[in-house]
Amino acid sequence: MLPVGPLAAVLALALLAALTAAVARGSTSVPPAEVWGAVWRRLSARPQAGTDDLVVWQLRVPRALLAALVGAGLGLAGTAVQALVRNPLADPHLLGVSSGASLGAVAALVLGAGAGDASGVGLSGAAFAGALATFALVWAVAVRGGGLAPLRLVLAGVAIGQFLAGLTSYLVLQAGDEQRTQSVLFWLLGSLGGANWQQLTLPALAVPAAGLWLQARARALNALLMGDETAAGLGVDATRLRRELFTVTSVLTGVLVAVSGAVAFVALMVPHACRLAVGGDHRRLLPVAALSGALLLVVVDLVCRTAMDTRELPLGVVTSLLGAPTLLWLLDRRTGSGS
Template sequence: MASTLLRGKVTDAAADARSLPAGPVALVLGVTLVVALTAAVAWGSTSIPPGEVWGVVWRRLSGEAPRPGTNDLIVWQLRVPRALLAALVGAGLGLVGTAVQALVRNPLADPYLLGISNGASLGAVAAIVLGLGAGGALGLGLSGAAFAGALATFALVWAVARRGGGFAPLRLVLAGVAIGQFLSGFTSYLVLQAGDEQQTHSVLFWLMGSLSGANWELLAVPAVAVPVALLWLQARARGLNALLMGDETAAGLGVDVTRLRRELFTVTSVLTGVLVAVSGAIAFVALMVPHVCRLVLGGDHRRLLPVSALFGALLLVVVDIVCRTAMDTQELPVGVITSLIGAPALLYLLDRRLGSGS
């Protein structure tokens, strides 16, 4: 075990020697994110100068009375909540992807692998098609139904993965994939039962991800959940590093592997449920962001987690700008753009890793 640990440390040291320092990378990403958020609020069917955007934000934050006209309404009530929601969801997906890949020791893992996204999507589609949303039989609301579906799936995957004791990554992945595919089939059946064209459009838009429903009330839960998840994961970064070196090595370093995996699964499942509940199922962000960040920073989760959150936030804010402005007549679902960007980018990254033998 000592030789394995030594080889792991040597490999990590070599990777870190090739990586960029995390501080400057985070600073560049942070500044770029502020610029992207400003552009997200300023650009649209009605363009607003960046100076006026910041003027409206400052007046609102300082408690001044809003000025008459439509710009104040557009900036504060429509575009600022949407831009912030994009940043929060992107940051959360970056964190979830990084944590899930450490949880199952699989660089191709994302929330879909554990079935949680499928459960949230089923809950949302049921709310739309069966009328379980606001004013429906249960009065859950769309976000509430999605979150309930995520939690129910979490409980089911947990029960199956824990059968026979232990909390092995392979059992967790197989349980998640099997249950996720079952729920996906049931979701497809519900889509076929949609009663009219508008209902079908709403379902498809949800399944491909959308930030069009953003408002200040919707921001409340992710604004708490994402920072809390980041702090919790950051406090366990050394444990995540140890997991990647194997269960035996991690246990030898004093990590309670079963407990850490159980906690990781719980946190990532709840955070995924929160994110899908407010934005729908957005593909490739949780899968791609950790790969890009590891390429730049190496595999140390102490540096990887905060930078993944920043990069995920920046990516989704930029993608949402494209979705809103690419077409004059309609808005594109977020998942369309993330898939068009994510699939070629992931293939390129995999080609580089395979070509370098890493």
């Protein structure tokens, strides 16, 4: 296992470099020194009216920060869900909340609220409302008969998620024109193309709050992985902790999907890779997963913006191309080591 302190420092420096590159690179390149100059002028209330200042502060900085927040949130959510269901290959999509958020957003696009604008407030609000409604439905099904057993939670989430995915596909087929259909499909694959300062507010509150809450319960998460009886012997109420975890991860996932669409593999791949690097202790795992997720998504978004000259790629395309072979390699390595 790698020491957490030096690893976190390296990840933080790499994230800072990636953020700088994400702001500097694009159709109009801006030197890194000018990037930091523009940021400093804005923070010191001495903005300039030049094109570079406008491009840096109004367009690229909020997008880069949103990518970092979404990536960190996905890393945290994936780690929490894997502890919740005691499965290192689980992710938030397993709870069905992502499907609910996708249905809400697609309904808004197809029915006209925010149509063609994947950054609209109406679209984000519809996605978040869909996530919360799905959370309530999965909760109601999972707690019938008392308790919140991992298997019942997973089965409820998968069944409801598949049902909602079917409704989403039906709505996509009902889209009235080709442009609207393309907007729907692009959003379903994940995009940060409409990022702005207003969109940053909710994830900037939700991600740090969720991270602090999870870090405060890191020991309890460790106990939960050992089974309910062991957790009870250590003074942890497993049922209550699962309810809290389900609530926090569902709300966090809803916030993230509302601002970025459905981004595949990050919440599954990042915690699994970090667990191999630093072990399963959540006191070490959570901060590393957050930093790794942030770094990954900033780099992926930069690739999506710059890989093609005339258009940008959806996030889910790149994360899937990276995530599937990486996860297979990690699984092969884990099996080969006998762990």
